[in-house]
Amino acid sequence: MQWLNLLTSNFRKEYIEMKRYLPNTLALLLTFYIIFLGAFFGIVFIGDPSSFEANVQYSIISVVFWSLTMMTMNFIGFSVITEAMRGTLEQLYMSPMGVWKIMLTRIVGQFALQSVLMVILLFAAMLTSGQWLSLNPVTTIPIILVTMVSMVGVSFMIAGLAIIVKQIQAFLQIFQFVLMGLVFVPLSIAPFLVFAPFVKGVNMVRTVMMENLTLTQLPWTDYGILAANSAIYLVLGLIVFHRCEKIAMQKGLLGQY
Amino acid sequence: MDKIIEVQGINKTFLKRKTKETVTAVKDISFDVHRGEVLGLLGPNGAGKTSTIKMICGLLQPNSGAIYINGLDIRKKRLKALRHISAVLEGNRNLYWRLTVRENLEYFAGNRGLSRKEIAARVDQLIGQFRLKEKENELVNGLSRGMQQKLAIAVALLAETQAILLDEPTLGLDVEISYELREIIKTVAKEEQRTIIISSHDMPVVQELCDRTIIINKGTVVVDEKVENLLKLFETRAYSIKLCSELSPSQQKKLDVSFPLSTYKGSFRQPVVEVNLERSEDIYDLFDIFKAEGTVVESIDRTSIDFEQVFMEIVKGENNYAMA
Numbered sequence: 001m002q003w004l005n006l007l008t009s010n011f012r013k014e015y016i017e018m019k020r021y022l023p024n025t026l027a028l029l030l031t032f033y034i035i036f037l038g039a040f041f042g043i044v045f046i047g048d049p050s051s052f053e054a055n056v057q058y059s060i061i062s063v064v065f066w067s068l069t070m071m072t073m074n075f076i077g078f079s080v081i082t083e084a085m086r087g088t089l090e091q092l093y094m095s096p097m098g099v100w101k102i103m104l105t106r107i108v109g110q111f112a113l114q115s116v117l118m119v120i121l122l123f124a125a126m127l128t129s130g131q132w133l134s135l136n137p138v139t140t141i142p143i144i145l146v147t148m149v150s151m152v153g154v155s156f157m158i159a160g161l162a163i164i165v166k167q168i169q170a171f172l173q174i175f176q177f178v179l180m181g182l183v184f185v186p187l188s189i190a191p192f193l194v195f196a197p198f199v200k201g202v203n204m205v206r207t208v209m210m211e212n213l214t215l216t217q218l219p220w221t222d223y224g225i226l227a228a229n230s231a232i233y234l235v236l237g238l239i240v241f242h243r244c245e246k247i248a249m250q251k252g253l254l255g256q257y
Numbered sequence: 258m259d260k261i262i263e264v265q266g267i268n269k270t271f272l273k274r275k276t277k278e279t280v281t282a283v284k285d286i287s288f289d290v291h292r293g294e295v296l297g298l299l300g301p302n303g304a305g306k307t308s309t310i311k312m313i314c315g316l317l318q319p320n321s322g323a324i325y326i327n328g329l330d331i332r333k334k335r336l337k338a339l340r341h342i343s344a345v346l347e348g349n350r351n352l353y354w355r356l357t358v359r360e361n362l363e364y365f366a367g368n369r370g371l372s373r374k375e376i377a378a379r380v381d382q383l384i385g386q387f388r389l390k391e392k393e394n395e396l397v398n399g400l401s402r403g404m405q406q407k408l409a410i411a412v413a414l415l416a417e418t419q420a421i422l423l424d425e426p427t428l429g430l431d432v433e434i435s436y437e438l439r440e441i442i443k444t445v446a447k448e449e450q451r452t453i454i455i456s457s458h459d460m461p462v463v464q465e466l467c468d469r470t471i472i473i474n475k476g477t478v479v480v481d482e483k484v485e486n487l488l489k490l491f492e493t494r495a496y497s498i499k500l501c502s503e504l505s506p507s508q509q510k511k512l513d514v515s516f517p518l519s520t521y522k523g524s525f526r527q528p529v530v531e532v533n534l535e536r537s538e539d540i541y542d543l544f545d546i547f548k549a550e551g552t553v554v555e556s557i558d559r560t561s562i563d564f565e566q567v568f569m570e571i572v573k574g575e576n577n578y579a580m581a
Contacts, residue, residue: 001372002370005367006368012363013356013360016360017355017356020355086353088350088352090314090316090351091351091365092368093314094343095368096336096370097336097369098336249318252308252317254316
């Protein structure tokens, strides 16, 4: 029950702040839409006409997932930096619930809110390009949810590092291009990326949406790999976060910026 | 009386990043704070107050020693111990400036795991107690510093913890809000029997609110005594001596050398020497200075001393404050 109270409270805070910063949120959405337009017109003017449809569909899904991963994962890093600057980070550490739980509920809240925006972006992209993907929610939503677990893990790693290395902004700027690479490069070209977080999940969703597959039409090994990948990144993320917290408490870094 | 906070021999050192030099912030500090007690934690800047407070809150780990909050070791059972303690560490910076007064209270209550029903009841109660009703839907960003400080303290009181730590609760506040906050703190300590530690440079506030004070200097406890006892001790050694005639320059020089903290106010109407003696018997040395040139003493009065003077005397280490 306390978990639910915590989730409600943090989801509400994220929602209120998103509403108060609505122009920023809309500007960000517009930025991603413009990036999609860039990719779309690139395909129209210089792409291979024989694979036009597949390329456009690929770019729609990739832009949407890139924006979702970026906004969810970078969010937590910036969130920790902002809290430290404001002076509220130590106040969060006074909560008997534990900061990792607060952060987890914030990531979940942020993921839910960003997902709504990404659905808007998805439809805008499909409408612009005239390419309608098979959304297939019964298949895609479970895959996305499991994929999200690995995103949570990476988010915890970023949050932990942000606690002890306050000048992490530069890294976060670069990190968005790393995320872009992970989302856009197909597994068929770089199979080793299966070990990277969320790449397998994005690849599976892309396959489902482009080929209109159902849950049972994907190989079970894919689900196994996805679940293992997500579990490993979640555990790693929590270990890194707790280790960073410990270092911060030993060195007195929680209240410093 | 129940011990709510027990600090046992804590030490904390930091390593300076650039010079790799080890700095001792806190050295073997021990004290207890009891239920319903208001303790003033004082000291000059860099004395080790903030490090001590952060260690009590579990935000900083001591190198050695132990801290218990209501019997729970903050190091080993941090989250359980945090159920019994709350704090205002950075005043108005502890708030979300883009949320309203009510939203801030609701958010922090939710973060302590309270249910919606509990949150609504507690937030309404605090808004009433802190007279924030008119401001409840205003963004914190637009509030005065005093209002923000009030809200920060209200946030600390949300969870009805047994111990509350307040770092500079009245810093930069106007007279009215400072008074209002002092009254609230008194009520919380005396009527609700909650334990409060106040760290402040505002000595009149400490004198008014605190039952007991701990003065930290250079990382160690210099004084741990009841405020009234400290005042009495210093009061008994502070004198105002009215003279029938002016002191000669040589007498004034001797006075400066033997009693450096004394003040001489020469005047045609009534010359006065104000002095705070380290030991009561030092008064004989003072009288020797007067007697040397036949200066007649008209009257001797004990002078009242405020807590700020006591604090300064102790921190400067220019007084023998050892309690009998």
